[in-house]
Amino acid sequence: MSGRARLALCAWVATLLTASAMLPLVDDLSWLLQVAILLGIQTIVGAGARRVPLAWPLTVAAQLLVTLVLLTLVFAREQAFFGLIPGPETFQQFGTLLQTGTDDVGRYAIPAPLSDGIRLMLVGGALLIGLAVDTLAVTFRSAAPAGLPLLALYSVAAGLSDGSGGWVWFLLAAAGYLMLLLAEGRDRLSQWGRVFGGGPRAPGEQSAGGAIAPVRTGWRIGAAALGVALFVPLALPSLDGGLLSAAGSGVGSGSGGGGTISAVNPLVSLRDSLNVDEDRQVMSVRNSSEDTQDLYLRIVALDTFDGTAWKPSQRHIEDVPKTFPNPLGLGADVRRTEITTTIAAADWYAQDWLPMPYPATGVKIDGSWRFEPVGRTLVGDHGQNTRGARYTVTSLDVQPTAEQLAEAPKPDPALVREFTQVPESLPAIVARTAREVTAGSVNSYEQAVKLQDYFAVSGGFRYDTQVQVGSGSNAIARFLRDKEGFCVHFSFAMASMARTLGIPARVAVGFAPGTPQPDGTVSVGLRDAHAWPELYFEGVGWTRFEPTPTRGSVPEYTQSQTPGSDIPNPDVPSRNASVAPSDSASASETCTAAQRRLDGGCASESAEAALDQNDDSDWWLAPLGWTLGALALLALLLSPMLWRLRIRAVRLGAHGRGDADATVHALSVWQELTDSAWDFGISPEESQTPRKAAARIVRLGRLDPSAADAVHRVADAVEQVLYAPRPRPTAGLAEDVRRATEALRTTVGRGTKLRAMFVPRSTIRVVWAVSAGWAELSARALAARPALRKPWGQHG
Numbered sequence: 001m002s003g004r005a006r007l008a009l010c011a012w013v014a015t016l017l018t019a020s021a022m023l024p025l026v027d028d029l030s031w032l033l034q035v036a037i038l039l040g041i042q043t044i045v046g047a048g049a050r051r052v053p054l055a056w057p058l059t060v061a062a063q064l065l066v067t068l069v070l071l072t073l074v075f076a077r078e079q080a081f082f083g084l085i086p087g088p089e090t091f092q093q094f095g096t097l098l099q100t101g102t103d104d105v106g107r108y109a110i111p112a113p114l115s116d117g118i119r120l121m122l123v124g125g126a127l128l129i130g131l132a133v134d135t136l137a138v139t140f141r142s143a144a145p146a147g148l149p150l151l152a153l154y155s156v157a158a159g160l161s162d163g164s165g166g167w168v169w170f171l172l173a174a175a176g177y178l179m180l181l182l183a184e185g186r187d188r189l190s191q192w193g194r195v196f197g198g199g200p201r202a203p204g205e206q207s208a209g210g211a212i213a214p215v216r217t218g219w220r221i222g223a224a225a226l227g228v229a230l231f232v233p234l235a236l237p238s239l240d241g242g243l244l245s246a247a248g249s250g251v252g253s254g255s256g257g258g259g260t261i262s263a264v265n266p267l268v269s270l271r272d273s274l275n276v277d278e279d280r281q282v283m284s285v286r287n288s289s290e291d292t293q294d295l296y297l298r299i300v301a302l303d304t305f306d307g308t309a310w311k312p313s314q315r316h317i318e319d320v321p322k323t324f325p326n327p328l329g330l331g332a333d334v335r336r337t338e339i340t341t342t343i344a345a346a347d348w349y350a351q352d353w354l355p356m357p358y359p360a361t362g363v364k365i366d367g368s369w370r371f372e373p374v375g376r377t378l379v380g381d382h383g384q385n386t387r388g389a390r391y392t393v394t395s396l397d398v399q400p401t402a403e404q405l406a407e408a409p410k411p412d413p414a415l416v417r418e419f420t421q422v423p424e425s426l427p428a429i430v431a432r433t434a435r436e437v438t439a440g441s442v443n444s445y446e447q448a449v450k451l452q453d454y455f456a457v458s459g460g461f462r463y464d465t466q467v468q469v470g471s472g473s474n475a476i477a478r479f480l481r482d483k484e485g486f487c488v489h490f491s492f493a494m495a496s497m498a499r500t501l502g503i504p505a506r507v508a509v510g511f512a513p514g515t516p517q518p519d520g521t522v523s524v525g526l527r528d529a530h531a532w533p534e535l536y537f538e539g540v541g542w543t544r545f546e547p548t549p550t551r552g553s554v555p556e557y558t559q560s561q562t563p564g565s566d567i568p569n570p571d572v573p574s575r576n577a578s579v580a581p582s583d584s585a586s587a588s589e590t591c592t593a594a595q596r597r598l599d600g601g602c603a604s605e606s607a608e609a610a611l612d613q614n615d616d617s618d619w620w621l622a623p624l625g626w627t628l629g630a631l632a633l634l635a636l637l638l639s640p641m642l643w644r645l646r647i648r649a650v651r652l653g654a655h656g657r658g659d660a661d662a663t664v665h666a667l668s669v670w671q672e673l674t675d676s677a678w679d680f681g682i683s684p685e686e687s688q689t690p691r692k693a694a695a696r697i698v699r700l701g702r703l704d705p706s707a708a709d710a711v712h713r714v715a716d717a718v719e720q721v722l723y724a725p726r727p728r729p730t731a732g733l734a735e736d737v738r739r740a741t742e743a744l745r746t747t748v749g750r751g752t753k754l755r756a757m758f759v760p761r762s763t764i765r766v767v768w769a770v771s772a773g774w775a776e777l778s779a780r781a782l783a784a785r786p787a788l789r790k791p792w793g794q795h796g
Helices: 003-025 030-051 056-075 088-107 116-139 147-160 166-192 206-235 267-274 402-406 413-419 428-437 444-458 473-482 487-500 621-652 659-679 690-701 705-723 733-746 750-758 761-793
Strands: 281-287 297-302 336-345 360-364 369-372 377-380 390-398 505-511 522-525 529-537 541-544
Touching (some): 003 030, 003 116, 003 147, 003 166, 030 056, 056 088, 088 116, 147 166, 402 444, 428 444, 428 487, 444 487, 473 487, 487 505, 487 529, 621 659, 621 733, 621 750, 621 761, 659 690, 659 705, 659 733, 659 761, 690 733
Antiparallel strands (some): 281 522, 297 505, 336 390, 360 390, 505 529, 529 541
C-alpha cells in the first residue's frame, strides 16, 4: 500500500472513530454504518483523483460533488433527476430535513429517536468533517492541522451528550488522530529515508535508531496529550452539566474537602425535557406522608439574574454531612413534620444534581456526592450522576401560617442585598407593574400573595406552551404585555417583580408533584419538570409560591381567611379557565387523556417559549454567523501554512520527463530548497551561485553528510541546466529536497519548527508578488495616461 493510500485509510478510520462519539445522542446506531460506507466512497474518490493526478482544487471538488450525490441518493432520491442528480427541489428537501432535524433536537431528550432530519445532520456533518480531514492529511500531506476538524466534531458530540462513558469516546477519537500522525511519519520515512538523529550509540544501532525516532516521538507526544486531557481536569474544582438531562460529568476538588461549584444554565435542559413527545418516567417516589400534592422535588436554585437569564451562583461545596444544618431562617415556632421519601431514578436518567424534597435534613445514597449548603443541594463528584440511583431523603414539611408570614421581621441586610439584585437592563414596566399589583399591601407577605394571585387568578394570564416570548430582560416585559407563557415565564416574572419590591427571591427548578400510582408510589415524568419562585421570610426561610396556573399546587399558607381578601383559593377556578369541555381537539396530538395531568393541564412545553430563545424563527442565524466567522478566522490564520503546503506540492510534484522540462523542474526544486531553508532561519542570498548557496545551507543548517550530498546534487543540477549547452533532466531531485528539508527540521528548536509550519518566512514572496504586480499595473496606467489625454489636448 502506498504512503498516500495508507494516509487516506487512516483519515477514514480517524473520522469514523471521532464520529462514534455521537452514538449516545440517538437511540439507533445504524447511521454510523451509513457514515462508514459513504465516507469510504468519498475517500476512494479522493484517492483516485490524486492518482490521476488532479490538481488539489479539482480533487476536493470531485469529492464534494460525490458527497452531494451520495447525500442526494440517500435523503432526496425522489426530488432528484433520475434519482441521483441534485436539482432545486433536492436542496429544498435538504433544507426541510435540516429544519425538521433542528426541531427534533429541541423537542426530544437524549437519546433522541433517529428521525430523517437528525440522520441527515449526523451523516452530512460527518462527511463534511471527513472531507476536511482527508484534504488536510492526504491532499496536503499535513496530518497535524487535520486534528482541528476532528476536534470540532468531538466537541459537538461531547457538548450534547450526557457524559456517560465520555472518556471512552475521547480515547477513540484520540487514538484515531494519533494513528493519522504516525501514518504521516511513516510516509515521510518511506520517502525521505532515515532521519538523522546523531551518531550511533553502539554498533548495529544506526539503522534501527534512525527509523524508530519519529515513531517514539509521536507516541511521546500522544501520551503527553492524552495525559493532559484526561488527568488535568480532575484537579479543577468545577461542576459541568445539564439539569434534567445530563450534559457532562461534574468534578470536584479531588479530595472531597472543599472546592466550588459552577453550572451552566439548567433551563436549556428543562426546556428539552418539557418538549418530549413521549412522557418518560424519570423517578418512582414513595413518601411517608399520605398527602403528595405538595411533593415537589427540588434540584437547584437559580439565584443570579444577569439580565439575560437566571442562573445558579458559583458556590462552595463540601462533604455531605450526616445531618444537614438547620434551614436558614426557619424559626422554632413554625409547625413542621418530618417525612421520609424513597426515590428510584430511571437507569437512563443521568444528571449531576440530586432531586430532593425541600428542605432536606439528611440523605442516604451511595456514590460520590457533595453538599452545597446555601442551596441545600447535592451534586455529583468526579462524574457521579443519578443514573439508576436509589436513595432515601428525610425532609421537613414546613407549614407556616399566614399570620407568621405576615408578621415576619426584616431579614438580614446582607441577605437582602444578595437576593434582591436586579440588572440595570430590567425594563421599568417590571417594577411599575409590581407596585401597581401590590398597591395597598402592608407587608411583604401580602405583596407576595398579590403577585401570585395576579399571575394565577386575576391578571388574565394564559398558560400556553406555543408562544415565542423573546430573550433577556425584555422577555419579562413582553410576557407581562402578552400574558402568555408557561412555568419558566411565570416564575421568572414573579421572582423579578418580588426583588424590585425588596423581597429576597430566587427561582427553583425541579419537578412538580407527579401522578399517584395504584401501588402507593408517585410516578414523576419528564413533563413534570417545573420551575417556581421561592421568596424569603425571616422566621420561615425560603418559601415556595406557585404563580403558574394549572400546574402544581397552591400552598395552603397563601390562602387567607380574611373576608374580602383577594388572596386566591385553589378551589375556585381561574376566571380564564373554562369548566366546559372543549369542542376542538388539543393542540398537541400526542396529548391523550391518559397522558394528561390530574389537574387537567397538558404538560407539554414548547422549546420556543423559554426566555433564552429569540422571538423569531431565525434563531439559528446567530450561531451560524459565529461559526462562519470562526471558520473564516481559522482559515485566515492557517492560510500561510496552506499556501506553503500547496506551493511545495506544486514544486516537487510531477513534471515532464523530457529535456525541455529539465530546466523548469530543476529551478522549481531549487526554489523549494532555498525557501525551506529560509523557513528554518537561513535567509537566501540571491547574489550567490547555486554552489555557494548550497555550501552556505549545509554550513548554517549543520546538515549531516547524507543531507549535504542531497543539497549539493540539487545545486549541481541547477548549474547544469543553466550553463550546459543541452540541459539534461536529473532524477531524484524532489526526494533530495525532502531529505534536506527533514534534516533541517531536526537541527532547529521547537519554536522554529512551529514558526516554519504555521508562519513560514518564505510566504513573504506573496507580498512581493502583489507589490510587483501593483507596480507593474501602475506603470502601465502611467504609460497609458498620455495616450488617453492626447485627443483632449488637440485643437482645431
